[in-house]
Amino acid sequence: MFDEMKEKLLIVDDQGALRKMLRIALGYGKYQMFEAQEGTSALRLAREKRPDVIVLDVMMPGELDGFQVCETIKNDPDLKHIFVVLLTALGSDADRKEGERVKADYYMVKPFSPLNLIEVIETRQQRASVTGTGKA
Amino acid sequence: MNSVAPSLMSSVPGDSRFSSIAAILEICPIGVVGVGSDGAVVYANAAFSTLSGLNAADLIGVSEDALNDKLRANGDPTRPFGPCKSPPITLPDGQAARTMAVIPLQPAFCAERDGSECGCDITLTKPARRHLRRTARFLDDPGSGLTRILFFADITREHAADELKRQLMVTAAHEFRTPLTMINGFAETMLMREHDAESRMDMLRTLLHHGRHLAKAMDNVLDLARLEGRVYQTLPLTKLDLCQVLISACASFAYPGDARRPEFNLPKAAVQFDGDRTLLTQCVHELLTNAYRFSFGHGRIAVAMEAVEREGIHWVGFSVTDEGIGMTEEDQAQAFDPFWRADKSGSNLGCGLGLSLVKEIATLHRGRVELSSGLAEGTKVTVWLPVPS
Numbered sequence: 001m002f003d004e005m006k007e008k009l010l011i012v013d014d015q016g017a018l019r020k021m022l023r024i025a026l027g028y029g030k031y032q033m034f035e036a037q038e039g040t041s042a043l044r045l046a047r048e049k050r051p052d053v054i055v056l057d058v059m060m061p062g063e064l065d066g067f068q069v070c071e072t073i074k075n076d077p078d079l080k081h082i083f084v085v086l087l088t089a090l091g092s093d094a095d096r097k098e099g100e101r102v103k104a105d106y107y108m109v110k111p112f113s114p115l116n117l118i119e120v121i122e123t124r125q126q127r128a129s130v131t132g133t134g135k136a
Numbered sequence: 137m138n139s140v141a142p143s144l145m146s147s148v149p150g151d152s153r154f155s156s157i158a159a160i161l162e163i164c165p166i167g168v169v170g171v172g173s174d175g176a177v178v179y180a181n182a183a184f185s186t187l188s189g190l191n192a193a194d195l196i197g198v199s200e201d202a203l204n205d206k207l208r209a210n211g212d213p214t215r216p217f218g219p220c221k222s223p224p225i226t227l228p229d230g231q232a233a234r235t236m237a238v239i240p241l242q243p244a245f246c247a248e249r250d251g252s253e254c255g256c257d258i259t260l261t262k263p264a265r266r267h268l269r270r271t272a273r274f275l276d277d278p279g280s281g282l283t284r285i286l287f288f289a290d291i292t293r294e295h296a297a298d299e300l301k302r303q304l305m306v307t308a309a310h311e312f313r314t315p316l317t318m319i320n321g322f323a324e325t326m327l328m329r330e331h332d333a334e335s336r337m338d339m340l341r342t343l344l345h346h347g348r349h350l351a352k353a354m355d356n357v358l359d360l361a362r363l364e365g366r367v368y369q370t371l372p373l374t375k376l377d378l379c380q381v382l383i384s385a386c387a388s389f390a391y392p393g394d395a396r397r398p399e400f401n402l403p404k405a406a407v408q409f410d411g412d413r414t415l416l417t418q419c420v421h422e423l424l425t426n427a428y429r430f431s432f433g434h435g436r437i438a439v440a441m442e443a444v445e446r447e448g449i450h451w452v453g454f455s456v457t458d459e460g461i462g463m464t465e466e467d468q469a470q471a472f473d474p475f476w477r478a479d480k481s482g483s484n485l486g487c488g489l490g491l492s493l494v495k496e497i498a499t500l501h502r503g504r505v506e507l508s509s510g511l512a513e514g515t516k517v518t519v520w521l522p523v524p525s
Binding site for chain 2: 015017018020021024025028059089090110111112113114115118
């Protein structure tokens with residue numbers, strides 16, 4: 001499949017090892033992949049490349065954390081259609097509620113199963129509610 | 137003692153026991169407030185004044201509600217404290233339910249006449265940030281004119297310890313989840329489809345790297361937990377020479393792949409100190425690890441000792457200095473937080489507890505840690521210990 005026909009996937013995480021894992025797990029030829037290490041460049045890439053899916057870590061150093069990036073994307077009429085999956089080690093109710101508030105499409109708690117993530121992305125399965133949030 | 141209820145003193149004229157009791161109350165470290173049958177304060181001891189910042193003499197005749205208002209005025213507005221008696225809770229089906237203190241009071245000390253418990257925690261910001269536990273007891277002693285006694289115990293230390301433990305657990309959970317994500321994630325990725333041999337080897341190496349990281353993180357968390365648990369115990373001390381401890385610690389330290397040895401600048405005479413040799417050695421090792429790790433094979437590593445006198449106390453400081461990448465001001469402010477790491481990319485094997493351990497060990501010896509650093513200018517960490525003159 002030519003690159004231009006593939007869907008675009010943006011991976012945002014400050015940890016190189018996690019980006020690598022996602023790159024390998026999600027790199028089975030279906031997606032054109034982009035990466036960012038923190039919030040500001042993630043937003044820039046989102047506007048430039050217009051990805052279909054963004055996998056976004058919540059805890060990142062710098063000016064914007066994952067919640068803020070998600071909120072900005074979902075409040076932008078040009079970007080709000082993007083399917084956003086939040087990845088986090090924080091699984092408390094307060095954090096899930098925040099995920100819901102910023103209108104994330106899916107909220108996944110680490111350690112997560114890459115297979116589960118693939119399934120969520122493939123089916124665009126929606127779940128950002130407090131009660132039914134996906135957990136590997 | 138002029139705020140003591142006259143009845144306490146005069147019940148049995150000439151009986152010296154009562155003046156002893158009054159004297160004991162005045163040196164008691166727990167705040168004691170006596171409330172009379174009309175619901176007004178008749179007595180407040182010195183400890184209550186100190187803890188609350190309220191003058192005992194000003195409280196005589198004040199109602200208990202007014203006393204609570206005065207305490208609230210010094211309180212933390214984000215932590216409101218309710219009435220002394222826990223209010224009844226109404227369940228959704230309209231039934232009333234009793235509340236129960238999480239740490240139940242001893243049944244022998246009945247707090248309220250109807251058997252319900254009565255106590256709450258108060259957070260004050262003035263005259264200092266303190267957490268007080270207030271408990272109330274009935275005093276069935278008509279002759280004294282007192283009906284209720286309020287006790288205010290200072291639990292600031294315990295509160296801080298609990299808070300630290302909670303924070304450590306939350307951060308530890310997060311720290312363990314991260315390498316676990318890698319381990320499980322890579323294993324699953326390898327299983328989900330065919331990969332070429334080189335990719336497989338690469339993923340297995342990464343998997344192992346994170347497994348080791350997890351093992352080290354758990355060791356460090358246990359170390360830290362063990363150290364914090366010792367706060368309430370005594371530290372077994374032996375007489376040692378700090379210079380000799382430093383030299384030994386450096387001799388037994390090696391950083392993989394780095395042949396540099398530390399340079400010493402130590403006094404010729406022995407520096408006597410009562411301490412825990414194992415902990416102090418571990419402390420030096422943590423400092424050396426950071427110095428080597430963040431200087432990447434370049435520059436000198438210097439181990440030195442200084443002495444100062446401040447406010448009549450003699451302090452000896454041993455320090456490790458490197459000429460490595462240094463730290464920003466923001467980094468320096470967070471450096472002692474458990475699990476904080478300068479290199480967040482995950483490639484560094486450290487798990488961010490080195491300086492926390494150094495700080496704990498210094499604190500256990502009644503000392504402090506000082507850090508000075510500049511970006512690209514290296515870092516110096518000094519552990520200051522109080523020594524007998």
